[in-house]
Amino acid sequence: MQCLTYAGSTHAGWRALARLCLALAATAALTVSSAVFTISAIAHDYAAGAVHIDHPWARPTLTARTPAAVYFDIRNRGDADDRLVAASAARAAHVELHASLKDAGTGAVRMRPAKEGVLARAGRTLSMETGGYHVMLIGLDAPLKAGDAFPMTLTFEKAGDIDVTVKVEDREPQGAGHRHGH
Numbered sequence: 023m024q025c026l027t028y029a030g031s032t033h034a035g036w037r038a039l040a041r042l043c044l045a046l047a048a049t050a051a052l053t054v055s056s057a058v059f060t061i062s063a064i065a066h067d068y069a070a071g072a073v074h075i076d077h078p079w080a081r082p083t084l085t086a087r088t089p090a091a092v093y094f095d096i097r098n099r100g101d102a103d104d105r106l107v108a109a110s111a112a113r114a115a116h117v118e119l120h121a122s123l124k125d126a127g128t129g130a131v132r133m134r135p136a137k138e139g140v141l142a143r144a145g146r147t148l149s150m151e152t153g154g155y156h157v158m159l160i161g162l163d164a165p166l167k168a169g170d171a172f173p174m175t176l177t178f179e180k181a182g183d184i185d186v187t188v189k190v191e192d193r194e195p196q197g198a199g200h201r202h203g204h
């Protein structure tokens with residue numbers, strides 16, 4: 023915020039202005055965060071026990087044979103660790119948990135099955151995003167199209183099954199590339 027540059031000034035008038043700007047900035051931040059929370063809570067937030075799933079989404083695919091990665095946030099509000107151990111979706115013949123790893127030598131990002139599952143630490147949020155953990159849908163019944171929504175079930179060791187709706191969104195790729203070796 024531009025007005026913050028006045029904060030160090032010794033001039034009393036500038037200091038008063040800086041205080042006003044800080045107050046306005048704080049109000050604006052509060053308004054924005056509560057609006058975002060409200061939207062996600064209504065539209066796209068799922069929970070079982072202490073585990074919350076925020077905004078599951080996938081990118082469109084060109085063909086049904088293209089594997090699709092599903093991303094979301096796992097929030098564990100409990101005081102015990104939990105673990106995502108499986109996922110299933112009627113739209114895919116196979117559903118796997120995958121982890122992406124950057125090769126220290128070449129810098130290329132490769133993925134492997136996450137056989138140990140995905141640890142959701144107590145009191146923490148884990149973002150499953152491009153270049154990290156994801157749910158991989160293999161053998162789709164049809165290409166994923168932007169605007170599609172389809173059901174998927176996530177199974178946690180302690181929280182059990184969480185039914186979510188995955189939204190297909192045409193987002194820009196972010197971060198490192200994601201190679202599908204299927």
Ligand SMILES: [Cu+2]
Binds near residue numbers: 120121156157158
């Ligand atoms: Cu994958």
